[in-house]
Amino acid sequence: MVNINQNVIEVKDIGKEFNGVWVLNNIDFDLKRGEIHALVGENGAGKSTFIKILSGVHCQSSGNIFINGKPIKFTCVEHSESSGIRTVHQEINLVPYFKVYENMFVGSELEKSVGGLKIIDSKEMKKCAVEVLNRLGVELDIDKTTSEINTAMKKIVEICKVLVYKPDIIIFDEPTTALGQEERKSLLNTITTLKEQGISIIYVSHNLEEIKEIADRVTVFRDGKKVALLEKEEITIDSIISNMLGEKTYNSYIREKSCAQEEEILRFEDVSTDLLKHVNFSVKKGEMLGIAGVVGAGKTEIAKAIFGLDKVKSGSIVVNGNKITPTPDNAIKNKIALVPEERQLQGIIPNFSVSKNVTLTYLEKWSNNGVLNSKSEYNSAVKYIDKLSIKTQGPEQMIKYLSGGNQQKVILSRWLVGDFEIGVFDEPTKGIDIKAKEDIYILMDELSQQGKSIIIMSSYLPELIYNCDRIIVLKDGEIVGEFTTNQDNLEEKICKVMLGGC
């Protein structure tokens, strides 16, 4: 008989040391059957290391793990997996030209024997795939090619991929990143469904509202230590934040005043691309304009249109009264900056040093007749490391070793050195910790005070509401609403327009 209150995982006094540095100390943790136990903490607090120990990527340096009461030490990922633990990773790793059901079974293909030869059993796999999807209460055509489905559905496929192994324990690492409001909600429902089916869930997220909504208990990490275990009734955003930040006080950031001037600096005139349909809007000097919409609504496509990364099929983009031909070159010449959404893919040059990443775009500034002055590159990097408090060993450290928030600050520096006039920031705080987020908000405010215009694309409405002067809402590539941010119940109003309910 399974005891409903039995701890499926019990962790006692675990520590982890890397090269003499203890990144985790004395962690106690337990996971009950059929509960959602959330892990929170700033970047670098130790959550990731902890998860990696549970999933067998790292081995603990001290302490014990018990699975269903039995002591165990994971030496490899397969070992953890055979104990019924599976992880749904933050990144989506699907084979784009495989069908949905084929992706679900990558690595666990079902076979049948035909005349002694083992061949793929598509029929059985399809049957199982439908069962798994039904279990989640999700409708999805399993014969669709994976490249045809949206991000939220891809996430579902990732979950199914894990479910075909019938795990007891699932670790979710930032599952809702990159999802819009609506998709976020339905994914949370899916995860709750899994819990109701008796699966125990460890849930890692930066999104505290989400955690408040679905977590049964919350463990808070800070500086490699467990600082709090909150029971269901104790979970409030304030209680989590005060534990996360410790001594530091936190007020959710709200920008004080608008710096928008009269002069118009950028205008979209009836712009259409593959996804955008007849988009018209304008931005004033010093204004902060928010662009809201669910994933796939066309937020990123606006940035891509300005930079000519998507072909502008009709209409025109006007900067300072002049129509520009959108190419990356022209955008930069017209003092437009682009901080892209996918930091890893579109932002950083991973093997380049922090310094080289900073100077990438405006390299002319550090060169004379094409010859680089590395000393002055180094000095500029030092200046911005200091100015934006970027945590790094120094300008020579490779950017891939920095945390997400610090990488993002490096990308911002890349543009700040160039003295841009219009900043296009696509999901600028995606996947980064509260402190870094606030730093970036404050920086954006400073920029607007200097008369720079900023366009922020975000899936997280409060971010837009607290920062922007004005928000335009996109749906299926069209502008469906425009709001000034000085009104009540704005989030609700925008949601309605964004989701197209009424």
Add this chain to the structure above:
Amino acid sequence: MIKGDKIQSRDWLHFSKKYGTALFGLVVFVFFSVFANNFFTINNQLMLLRQMSMLTVVALGFTFVMAAGGFDMSLGNAAGLINITFGAILIATNNFMLSLIGALTVGVLLGLTNGLLVAIIGLPDFIATFAVGTITVGLKMLITKGNPMSFPQDVSKAALFVGQGKIGSIPFPVILMLILVVLVAFVLEKTRLGRRIYAIGGNKVASQYGGINVKKYRLYTFIFSGVFLAIASVMLTSRLGSAQPLAGEDFMLDTIAAVFLSTTMFGEGEPKAIGTFIGAFIICMLTNGLTMLNIEYYFQYITKGLVVILSVLTSVYLGGKLKKS
């Protein structure tokens, strides 16, 4: 104490990952010096440098392509087309400069074709450059029917000097090679052009988002590759004293080997000019040393292949170990 050991072993790992390939070359060098008579002599070393000079020059061009994350499979086959262009013009005019310009023009055209197909139109580099290389095979055979073209008796001195001349006791090809190594090292590491090429190789999409004209710079790398191939072909033809349609076919595999060694040379995954130079040295040293040891010709190929696998393996293995520890 234990901690100290640990740090030491990690430092050693770092060091061997960073310099593993070069160290490996040094070990082979010492081995030949001890066991092969006449290997470690000034004469043989100069000969070795002269033998490697053409390979190094081709590989320097290829280094640009690989630094930008591309590949060029046309080099070996296209060498012959440049050889005969140079030879034909020389035979017709006996003017070295004209012949050189002809050879360089074919190199540029080759690079433009590759670059147009790969960088501008966006075909996969492996397939497109391989196909271009195949076309050059057809062209050179069509023109020569496979026969070499001998230089005239009174051939211009300059035409022979490029491959056979000496300044003092140093062969001219060696000097030319060294100048080009320094030049490429400078361009790749100290100029805007080089930085952007490395950026594209590091992350093509991010480079584009960062405002770099990726197509243009990738096109440049293929043109550089063609031009360096042309220089090497002229050196080769001058050395041989006749234009051979089939000469230079070995460039392809040896170049790939040299530049791959270069990418693992300093542990960062970026090919550098000096790395390419050492890579080419290792490849040619094997041929030279094994010949001195009277090892049969076909066995040299086997050894060369094994050495490349071993050195890349070492680097990858050490890199993996470093990540885990």
